[in-house]
Amino acid sequence: MRDTPPQRPFGYFVHHQGRGHAERCAAIVNALPPTRPVTIFCARDDIFPALPDHARILRIPSLFERTGGECDMDAVPTPDTQHCAPLGWPGIRQAMGTIAGWFADQDPALMICDVSAEIAQLSRICSVPHVKILQHGQRDDPGHQAAYQGAAGLLAPFHAALDQPDWQGLAGRIHHAPGLGIACTPLPDRAAARAALGLDPDRPVALLVSGAGGNGFAQAPLGVAARAFPDWHWLAIGAMQPDWHATQGANLTHKGWVDDPATHVAAADLVISSTGNTTCAQVLAAGRPWIVVPEWRYFDEQHHKAQALARAGVALHLPHLPSSAQAWRAAVVAAIDGHDPAAQARLIAPDPAQGTARWLEDLAHRLWAPAPAPPIPTGVPA
Numbered sequence: 001m002r003d004t005p006p007q008r009p010f011g012y013f014v015h016h017q018g019r020g021h022a023e024r025c026a027a028i029v030n031a032l033p034p035t036r037p038v039t040i041f042c043a044r045d046d047i048f049p050a051l052p053d054h055a056r057i058l059r060i061p062s063l064f065e066r067t068g069g070e071c072d073m074d075a076v077p078t079p080d081t082q083h084c085a086p087l088g089w090p091g092i093r094q095a096m097g098t099i100a101g102w103f104a105d106q107d108p109a110l111m112i113c114d115v116s117a118e119i120a121q122l123s124r125i126c127s128v129p130h131v132k133i134l135q136h137g138q139r140d141d142p143g144h145q146a147a148y149q150g151a152a153g154l155l156a157p158f159h160a161a162l163d164q165p166d167w168q169g170l171a172g173r174i175h176h177a178p179g180l181g182i183a184c185t186p187l188p189d190r191a192a193a194r195a196a197l198g199l200d201p202d203r204p205v206a207l208l209v210s211g212a213g214g215n216g217f218a219q220a221p222l223g224v225a226a227r228a229f230p231d232w233h234w235l236a237i238g239a240m241q242p243d244w245h246a247t248q249g250a251n252l253t254h255k256g257w258v259d260d261p262a263t264h265v266a267a268a269d270l271v272i273s274s275t276g277n278t279t280c281a282q283v284l285a286a287g288r289p290w291i292v293v294p295e296w297r298y299f300d301e302q303h304h305k306a307q308a309l310a311r312a313g314v315a316l317h318l319p320h321l322p323s324s325a326q327a328w329r330a331a332v333v334a335a336i337d338g339h340d341p342a343a344q345a346r347l348i349a350p351d352p353a354q355g356t357a358r359w360l361e362d363l364a365h366r367l368w369a370p371a372p373a374p375p376i377p378t379g380v381p382a
Contacts, residue, residue, distance in 0.1 A: 008109040008368075009037040010360070011102065011128070013119045016044040016062070018211055020277040021114045023181035024133070024157055028112075029055045031357035039106070041099055060098050061091030063116065080142040083117055083298075096122060103128050109364040110152070120147035129367050131155050131360065134174060136164060136308060137299035144299075152376065153363050155356065157181060157277050159347040162308040173376060175359045177352035179281040182262065187286050193267035196260075203233050206332075207268035209261065210238030211276035211295065217241065221321035223248035225272075228325035229332070237264055262286070270335060272321075275305040283315075284348045287341035290315040291331055314344045 012029070015021045022042070026049040029038050038055040040048075043062040051057070061067065064084050071088035078085060085092070099119065102108075103126045111123040114133040121143075123130035129152040139145075148154065154170065156163070159178040167174070187193070194201050206229065210216035216239025223246045226234040234252045238261075258264060261279075265271055265286045273279045274295040283290050292315045294302030310317035316335040322328040349355065366374075 007033075007036050008364075009039055009106050010364075011099070011106075011108045011111040011123075012038055012040045013099070013111070013113050013116060014040055014042040014048075015115050016042055016047060018276060019047055020157075020181055020211075021133075022047040023049060023278055024114060025112075026051055027181050027353040028356050028360070031353040032360070033357075036361070039102060039108075041095075041102075043095075058098065058102070060095040063092055063095055063118070065091075067091050081121070081146050083141075083143050085118055100126055109368060110360065112155070112360070113147070114155075117143040117147040121150065124150035129364075131363070133157065134167075135299075135301055136162075136304035137297070137301035138304065139299050140166070152367055153359070155359075157352075158280070159312075159349075161312045161347055162305070164304060164308065175356065177356045178347055178349040179285060180352040180356060181278050182281045182285065187262055187266040187282075190267060190269075193263045196263055197267055199267055200233065204229075204231065204269045205233045205235060205267055206270045206272065207264055208234070208236040209265070209271060209273035209279050210236070210240060211274050211279055215239055215241055217274075217293070217295075217321060218246075219243045219248075219254075220246040221323060222246075223252060224325060225322070225328045226252035228328040232269075235264065235268075237261055270332060275302040275309065280305070280309070281348065284344045287344045289335045289339040290344075291318055291335045292316070293318050293321055312343065312347065313338075313340055314347060 012025055014025050025040060030052050032038065034052065034054045036054060040055060040057045041060050042057060043060060045057045045059055069090045073087035076087055099122065108128055111128050111130040113120040113123065113130055115135060120130050120132050131153045132147050132151040134154045134156040154174045156174050156176045157180040158176065160176045188196065191201060199205060208217065208222055218241045220243040222234060222236055226249055230251060232251060236254045237258050240254055262282045265282045265288065268288055270289045271283050272291045272293065273283060275292050292306045292309055294306045306317040309315040316331065316338060318331060322331050
């Protein structure tokens with residue numbers, strides 16, 4: 001029996017801020033059939049989990065980091081259809097030229113953009129159908145709208161219950177993949193997680209999680225929290241901003257970056273976190289009482305995600321970390337009293353990567369089928 005011939009490749013642009021984009025990519029690529037070659041375009045190749053043999057990473061210059069060869073032309077205004085497209089930057093020219101050259105040489109079936117409105121628009125200009133990753137935020141600007149309007153499909157790495165109200169006209173274009181990017185294997189139970197981490201099996205544990213896409217939370221508010229709950233063990237993982245005036249006791253531990261954040265989440269009685277995609281999926285999978293505090297991101301992405309989690313009844317949304325012992329006590333009580341593990345469990349799928357891979361393969365097949373594909377809804381999200 002003959003081997004199945006390789007199919008036309010997929011392209012995949014991965015933004016290198018944080019880890020969620022790369023984790024989503026790895027999950028999808030590992031679920032795609034081995035006959036589907038994938039070329040990943042990213043400014044870093046060290047942020048990816050293990051990739052299969054049918055995928056390769058092609059490093060491109062960063063689209064927003066200076067290299068020293070720029071000739072700034074800031075007097076020329078940026079059009080509303082673009083977000084980050086300064087003139088005179090050779091790195092951007094090289095990156096876009098590499099992608100456009102690959103389009104011409106490889107004749108791809110599909111380009112997945114996670115995330116860049118400019119590369120989504122480049123794909124459309126080059127006559128390559130693209131899938132745009134859908135993210136929360138205030139994205140009613142012309143740049144995002146052009147990227148969405150030109151997309152063959154929109155991929156949402158979260159449950160439909162977390163959709164923003166202004167996406168209502170997009171049901172036919174969005175594929176939801178709740179939990180995309182985290183391991184599909186069950187998390188350890190609380191006792192097993194604590195044993196693995198060497199934690200007291202009986203002492204309450206509060207975990208603060210900062211993502212990799214920013215500078216993390218300030219240290220001082222966590223010291224206030226630990227003093228307000230002296231019988232608890234307070235743990236912090238991820239980035240933290242040091243405060244010279246912060247005071248903290250022995251019940252507060254800063255661990256920095258860890259290789260097993262999901263185990264730490266499973267060990268906790270309470271999680272306080274920002275709202276990056278991977279962190280949210282891990283907390284929902286663990287089913288823990290949860291306080292979400294958005295970090296700064298472009299287009300207020302984390303603020304809108306926190307609001308969506310609160311609307312769904314799965315987390316307590318605070319605009320910032322509490323600034324006093326009284327505020328910490330009130331927040332912790334509210335998060336624990338309002339905890340609904342069943343609601344959290346409903347927002348996670350058992351194997352979102354496989355479902356996404358099937359959706360992408362079906363989309364590519366329909367787009368390139370000899371018969372015309374059915375019309376794609378024209379509504380776009382803000």
